[in-house]
Amino acid sequence: MTPREISYAEAIREGFATALERDPRVYLIGLGVPDPKGFFGTTTGLQQRFGADRVMDMPCSENGMTGIVLGSALNGMRPVLNHQRLDFALLSMDQVCTQAAKWHYMFGGRMKMPVVIRMIIGRGWGQGPQHSQSLHSWFAHIAGLKVAMPATAHDAKGMLIAAIEDDNPVVFLEHRWLHHVTGHVPEGHYTVPLGSARLARPGKDVTIVAFSYMVLEALDAAARLAQAGIEAEVLDYRSLRPLDAGTLLASVRKTGRLVVADAGWAAAGMSAEMLALVAEHAHGSLVAAPRRVCLPDCPTPTSPALADHYYPRAGHIVAAVRETLGLRADPSDLAVSAGVELDKPNPAFTGPF
Amino acid sequence: MTPREISYAEAIREGFATALERDPRVYLIGLGVPDPKGFFGTTTGLQQRFGADRVMDMPCSENGMTGIVLGSALNGMRPVLNHQRLDFALLSMDQVCTQAAKWHYMFGGRMKMPVVIRMIIGRGWGQGPQHSQSLHSWFAHIAGLKVAMPATAHDAKGMLIAAIEDDNPVVFLEHRWLHHVTGHVPEGHYTVPLGSARLARPGKDVTIVAFSYMVLEALDAAARLAQAGIEAEVLDYRSLRPLDAGTLLASVRKTGRLVVADAGWAAAGMSAEMLALVAEHAHGSLVAAPRRVCLPDCPTPTSPALADHYYPRAGHIVAAVRETLGLRADPSDLAVSAGVELDKPNPAFTGPF
Amino acid sequence: MSSSVGADLGLRLYELMLRIRLVEEAIADRYAEQRMRCPVHLSIGQEAVAAGVGLALRADDLAMGGHRSHAHYLAKGGDLRAMIAEMHGRESGCCRGRGGSMHLVDLAAGFLGAVPIVGSTIPIAVGLAFGEHLQKRDRVAVAFMGEAATEEGVFHESANFASLHRLPVVFVCENNLYSVYSPLSVRQPAHCEVLDQARGHGLLAHPGDGNDPLAVHALMTDALAHARARRGPVFLELKTYRWREHCGPAFDNHIGYRTEAEFLAWKERDPIATFEKKLRAGGVFDEVRVARFIERQRAEIAAAFAAAQAAPFPAAATLMDHVYA
Amino acid sequence: MSSSVGADLGLRLYELMLRIRLVEEAIADRYAEQRMRCPVHLSIGQEAVAAGVGLALRADDLAMGGHRSHAHYLAKGGDLRAMIAEMHGRESGCCRGRGGSMHLVDLAAGFLGAVPIVGSTIPIAVGLAFGEHLQKRDRVAVAFMGEAATEEGVFHESANFASLHRLPVVFVCENNLYSVYSPLSVRQPAHCEVLDQARGHGLLAHPGDGNDPLAVHALMTDALAHARARRGPVFLELKTYRWREHCGPAFDNHIGYRTEAEFLAWKERDPIATFEKKLRAGGVFDEVRVARFIERQRAEIAAAFAAAQAAPFPAAATLMDHVYA
């Protein structure tokens, strides 16, 4: 029997159904959570199944609604707040980072804050400057938060359930371009612990650390590199906080080379943290300068003509790996196969959103 | 004639007066800007001198007021928005990071956004978890912002004027514990360009990069190290964005050792960025693992008994430098001189805020 | 509508609505070609608001909008070619292709920007008015907003400050009953009105029929006089209805968040057809003029699309331009 | 106040105000010793609000506050020793010393937290009420807030949601005319009231004399009945006055943001002295009981300070405790 494969979006939906089923304190709330589009298919049918007081819509009030879910959590509930774009959550940074993250600590451990705040990272089809920010590095900076950013359908479900069952505020980040990607997902209840990195592909020549959607690009890059006889080890850093530094350090001690592929910006971000950890704790283990493959240091342009040059792809990772190996640059790395449209998550996508 | 010495707070006030004088488009706004306490003495007398339509109070509406100053900037003004604590600005991250930072870019360069947003970083005397966050690393992450964080009275005035004259949004960060510190400040108009690091003390054995208040601690550390015959070079990273990477790289190529002292948290922060830049661009130049001296990875506790162990001091920097030199740890590094109270910026301080 | 001024205003309102409708229908028709590779939020069915407001404004007045602002931009006199080019992601677009359909700007026309974050241009528009106030000038700023934007705290912060300083700003709230697929009933209490919230801040607040361009124009004319005379900001709640899906070119009454009957009832009240009837009844409808107008519009729209599609994309080398001024 | 129940309530209100006053005066008196090393925001002069609300609440009702919440905490039944220890930064503090004066909690008493960011506990208190609603329980949540908090957008977002779901929450707004040193005139339009804003969201909103504990108690009793019966949230605006500086122990009428005359006029209306006069006039003031009460309070306060100052500080090794649950 081949293992069951479902999409990342369906995995999220299963995770929700499992959590809603097991614990009457769990509820989902967010703009459009029960709407016909089902939040990119991740909540479809849940209101029908669990009722309007478990799966519900809300006003367009991100900051207030964050505080409201926090209060409900202090009073016995286990809410999941859903944002269709991470960008909208910038209205709620006080509640997320100054309140939720610090609540347990600043009240001396007397209260718990079991909330999950889910944010989708947009990309493609003109999402542009205000619908595509991937600010996971901000959240990773804040003690008291947990930050989950699964790359596979399996981890999406398992980490979502773990996040809901966790007694701390968890920022749960999903890249829009992962929703349609399928993978093996067990039925029923299981958890993937928050706080561990995943070895996505073993290798010995170079370590590629990747976050979220970039794990796919990294695996693609590793496959291409394998054809050139280069064995890349790919680490899926699905948990940004707590951060599993050990896996990174062990890998670079073995490979001696490091490329970090981030779905966000470089400056003072997670990619910097990975390089810094290696510098501090594995000094001398790198035989070549490490490389970061991140977004260029500018806002996201809307025009596909620019966005195509904005988002790094597998080819950029391959090129960075070549650099760490002292190999000559190969311009064909960045070639785009005929017919591939870089502003679409998959060929079936036709917009509008 | 000895050069004139005034405090950092007075330097800010002079900078404001100079800017208000020279350009009728400049105005200051913020909670308490014209009040009797004069915003820690940085705005005292300015309303009397320039009038209530140039120096004004506002409602307790951080997000809205940020948008309002942005709009006024689009319509010919050059506002300075003032927050008594950085923490309050978390309510305005949408306007600061999603609007102001991206405005010039996302409208194809057709509009400019000349605003200065000033934020004070609290510390000491029970400022605790919600009045002491130093989130400069967040702003450093965002393209389109400029981020200034002067450590001296001279730079405070010169960078403030430069910020006001700049056509981009500038986040201007002042550490509360710098306000009383005096230094040479020229009279009249001058600017310190945004985007350059300052060599605060030359040395050849180790590079200490410091941000904001930590520059003082770093200089203290360097003085102590000098007594042990160790010549530390101290770099004042007063500009986080644009970032002057060259100064850092040249210094570590010379010294071969790096300690970064940040007034904020480590994880995915500016300290990580400094280590990452060195790893990428000066690989092999470090003869020892670099060290970060940052806040512990937890919210700020209020009790002085804990805060005393929370904030890193010169001694921690000395200890870190010793590590990079392979010297034995000296427990006396962290000793606190008798009578020194670590929760006060200076002996004259008696609270309440 | 007996006077010739009235007749001319009527025809101009009619033509402006028609222009907006024709442009947006062209966008809808051509969307499937996949050459406009960005979200589009159409105002088809809501044209009376933009037209009534647009023609009441002085040319040098200022306006800002949101995600659904093609109509606002055009009504304020925004350049059609630059807008269509923007949707096509071209260097000739009003944002040089960096923004797309939800980021529109035409400085010459006084349209100072639209952004897709709900509510975020409201304080910025109030800031434009604050700039007028500080510089002792007399332009008025308009904040176009949907009714969901009143749920954002920033609307209230903006209204309070505008009211405090009696700033020359008019909040034009198009209440089309939905935010995406969410009806008002899951977002705002049934026992109070959007208008009450505005009044709570001391704004002069009026309801209006957002499908009647003449009513909108009259309300807006009064609002502008009030705001310009510094008697305080004004809030207009104009009820109307979006015909197509929230985002994209299609109709979507079948997907379940609203009924076909509700849609049909509103379609009955089509602002353009209804107004045409009124103009005809008043004897001021000018077949020839309108026919010529439509022809010219179609030509202009076709030319705008042709120009956009022929225009160069931004060069890759310019990716990092415009980050800093 | 003829019935014995009324008399008893009167005395209890009086005693609670007195307790709050005595505690805060002790804090003020001892602040210069520099053993409470954190900001303190005193409610001296505003005690009637906390007392009137506190005694109207059911013991299991819930409350949250802000930067100026010593009074709210005590009125809700919060543990005095734990509060004084908290101000001293001790492990025995209500937050184990991690919070200080602006972070108060007593779960047993139903006081679920105060934080210094203006307005930030308002939605959280509404969330407590939402929790009651979802779990079909009947406790009411109180959001204590200053009048400046109505300027924060989050208040409006919270009020809208509370109103939408008729949540059992009472917003208790102490309007003491100032935010730090900023008078209302630079923050809110003169031509509208804080209450109007609440009404705009469909809240039942009442003004009240924040210096009259009986009036507050009566208003709050009705408000609680309304909220508990799920007839909707209630907003009370209680006018009162802070006697001391915004933050710290001193008087500050000389520094220029308000006049000595204004202060004296309010001092004339001292909630405690005025109420005492009323109790005496009603013949229900009980000298002996009150004298004993004061004695007991002084002893309890002295003991709380002594205990706090003798209590151990948090150990350095516990710095990183409680970051994660």
Ligand SMILES: Cc1ncc(C[n+]2csc(CCOP(=O)(O)OP(=O)(O)O)c2C)c(N)n1
């Ligand atoms: C802050 C924020 N929250 C959520 C969204 C998602 N969103 C995009 S358009 C929209 C609907 C807003 O409704 P309304 O203001 O009534 O305008 P309409 O679409 O009806 O014209 C929403 C919720 C957003 N863009 N910004």
Ligand SMILES: Cc1ncc(C[n+]2csc(CCOP(=O)(O)OP(=O)(O)O)c2C)c(N)n1
């Ligand atoms: C979001 C935020 N902005 C500003 C401040 C600074 N601040 C502390 S207390 C205070 C006054 C608030 O006034 P009000 O709500 O009327 O309460 P009061 O102090 O009068 O009791 C302000 C502005 C803050 N703590 N939080």
Ligand SMILES: [Mg+2]
């Ligand atoms: Mg709408």
Ligand SMILES: [Mg+2]
């Ligand atoms: Mg007040």
